[in-house]
Amino acid sequence: MLLPSEQLLIALRSEFERLQSELPGGEASAVQSIGVVLQLLLGREHGDVEDLRAQVGVLGDRLSALGKTLPAHSSLQPSLDAILALMAETRAANNLAAGERAWRKTLEQVESFAARVANDSGMNSALRTRIGLMLGTWERDDLREPMKRRVAAGAGMAANTEITALSLERYLRDRFEDERLTVTACRSLPGGFGKQTFLFDCDGEALSGSFVLRRDLAEPVIDNDCHRVATEFRLVRAVHARGFPAPDAVMVDTTHALLPGGDFMVMRRAPGVAGGSVFTAQGQVPTELVQSLADILARLHRLPPLPELGELTESIRGEQWKMPRKDCVYRYIDDYRALFEREPHFSSPALVTLFGWLLNNIPPMPGQPVLLHGDIGFHNFLFHEGRLSAVLDWEFGHLGDPAEDIAYAHNTLGDALDSGAFHAAYHAAGGEDVDPRRVHFFRVWGHVRNACASNLIAAKFAAGRLNDLKLAVLPNVYIPQFLDAALQLVDNF
Numbered sequence: 166m167l168l169p170s171e172q173l174l175i176a177l178r179s180e181f182e183r184l185q186s187e188l189p190g191g192e193a194s195a196v197q198s199i200g201v202v203l204q205l206l207l208g209r210e211h212g213d214v215e216d217l218r219a220q221v222g223v224l225g226d227r228l229s230a231l232g233k234t235l236p237a238h239s240s241l242q243p244s245l246d247a248i249l250a251l252m253a254e255t256r257a258a259n260n261l262a263a264g265e266r267a268w269r270k271t272l273e274q275v276e277s278f279a280a281r282v283a284n285d286s287g288m289n290s291a292l293r294t295r296i297g298l299m300l301g302t303w304e305r306d307d308l309r310e311p312m313k314r315r316v317a318a319g320a321g322m323a324a325n326t327e328i329t330a331l332s333l334e335r336y337l338r339d340r341f342e343d344e345r346l347t348v349t350a351c352r353s354l355p356g357g358f359g360k361q362t363f364l365f366d367c368d369g370e371a372l373s374g375s376f377v378l379r380r381d382l383a384e385p386v387i388d389n390d391c392h393r394v395a396t397e398f399r400l401v402r403a404v405h406a407r408g409f410p411a412p413d414a415v416m417v418d419t420t421h422a423l424l425p426g427g428d429f430m431v432m433r434r435a436p437g438v439a440g441g442s443v444f445t446a447q448g449q450v451p452t453e454l455v456q457s458l459a460d461i462l463a464r465l466h467r468l469p470p471l472p473e474l475g476e477l478t479e480s481i482r483g484e485q486w487k488m489p490r491k492d493c494v495y496r497y498i499d500d501y502r503a504l505f506e507r508e509p510h511f512s513s514p515a516l517v518t519l520f521g522w523l524l525n526n527i528p529p530m531p532g533q534p535v536l537l538h539g540d541i542g543f544h545n546f547l548f549h550e551g552r553l554s555a556v557l558d559w560e561f562g563h564l565g566d567p568a569e570d571i572a573y574a575h576n577t578l579g580d581a582l583d584s585g586a587f588h589a590a591y592h593a594a595g596g597e598d599v600d601p602r603r604v605h606f607f608r609v610w611g612h613v614r615n616a617c618a619s620n621l622i623a624a625k626f627a628a629g630r631l632n633d634l635k636l637a638v639l640p641n642v643y644i645p646q647f648l649d650a651a652l653q654l655v656d657n658f
Contacts, residue, residue: 168640172628175629176634214259217255221252227303229249241278248274251267251274275300327353328351328378330365332423341372343369348365349368351363358635359387361382363380377431379397379431383427386621389478389500389501390480391559391561395417395419395428397562400481404468404536412432413432417430437554437555438548439547457546459594464595466537468535468536470486472486480564489533490565491530493566494527495527504617505617509625510621519609519655523610530568532597537566537570539559540573542573568600569610569611572605605654608654612648612651616648616651619647620640622639623640623644
């Protein structure tokens with residue numbers, strides 16, 4: 166997958182500008198140097214050889230105009246003709262490197278021409294001054310052009326929509342008609358590919374406490390499941406209302422004129438720390454955490470249908486609660502395949518092959534669909550005083566087979582999870598017996614889904630529709646890992 170260097174530079178510049186204010190003041194000169202280099206590289210990449218030809222043309226027009234004003238048989242004319250010939254060679258170059266070599270030769274000749282004019286005491290003084298001013302103003306403007314090209318290259322980028330304590334406070338005061346409301350803390354959280362997350366504290370009559378703001382990117386990374394906060398909000402509210410430890414979602418806003426950027430929802434912040442901080446896959450998952458994982462999955466999969474969600478998404482619809490489970494799974498995977506085919510993407514014979522394998526090898530799965538989280542694992546758990554306090558990030562929520570969530574837990578934890586103890590705990594907590602072959606199948610699907618999503622996101626990054634620098638790692642780090650894992654599982658099915 167070839168990511169355009171121009172888009173890499175745009176994303177790198179955006180990340181640099183974000184970090185710039187955090188660097189020590191003593192690094193000012195180094196910071197400025199990095200910024201200028203990024204601007205130059207971006208302008209150079211954006212312009213390419215066509216921009217160089219335009220640059221050459223500006224000087225060529227001025228020299229041609231000068232030649233028409235010279236006296237007949239002027240001794241300067243042969244030098245001008247030689248320079249114009251070099252310019253023609255520059256414009257004829259079929260790549261940037263060759264064009265720049267010819268351009269440097271041209272500029273050497275222009276410098277020699279300028280020196281000859283400046284040192285010709287016999288030349289008319291007014292003509293000498295006119296030529297000197299013409300060349301001087303041309304060079305000044307030419308040196309400024311890379312910065313202008315840099316601005317042009319970034320012209321299509323969205324304006325800075327970073328949320329600050331001040332902008333959030335102004336928004337909340339207007340939203341809740343509470344002029345005394347104060348935002349006392351606000352910070353963004355790193356990580357994640359699909360959403361922006363901010364933590365904030367506020368004190369007011371209408372809203373008070375600690376909250377999480379979860380915001381869509383300007384361009385949704387994937388436009389299915391619950392990837393838009395407007396749909397995720399409804400799912401989180403419904404699950405929370407049934408007593409499941411989902412976040413307490415307070416509000417969602419899809420207009421927010423005073424807080425430009427993506428749509429967002431606000432949730433009360435649950436106490437505790439992320440499960441990823443409690444456990445890392447460097448050792449075996451402790452018994453108590455295996456139990457927590459099994460309990461919460463069994464509890465989720467025992468939730469009754471949620472008819473209040475209605476036709477929420479393509480994968481959560483009223484009629485699907487009563488479908489045969491296998492039909493629901495087939496439709497879900499086929500919808501992902503159709504999404505991949507219709508959206509701009511990087512060509513992937515591997516994904517096309519794997520989608521075909523999945524649709525042709527769905528194992529028997531009795532029963533009807535249940536609600537799935539879709540991204541289950543300790544990275545989306547909060548623990549407080551040894552107890553699970555919240556299950557986060559429901560953007561992959563959909564209906565399907567419980568084996569899919571179980572398989573995803575295996576994928577995220579690998580050999581660190583004692584599978585026998587986990588399955589026994591899940592069944593003891595009220596979960597159904599799950600055929601190992603179904604788990605194996607959905608392990609393949611989990612990796613294929615992630616590879617597919619990463620491919621679509623990387624394609625949007627390459628097209629300049631998303632500019633977060635961390636997206637550049639997807640095709641070079643994550644996608645080959647997902648594909649490798651899926652292919653090995655298929656080979657051992």
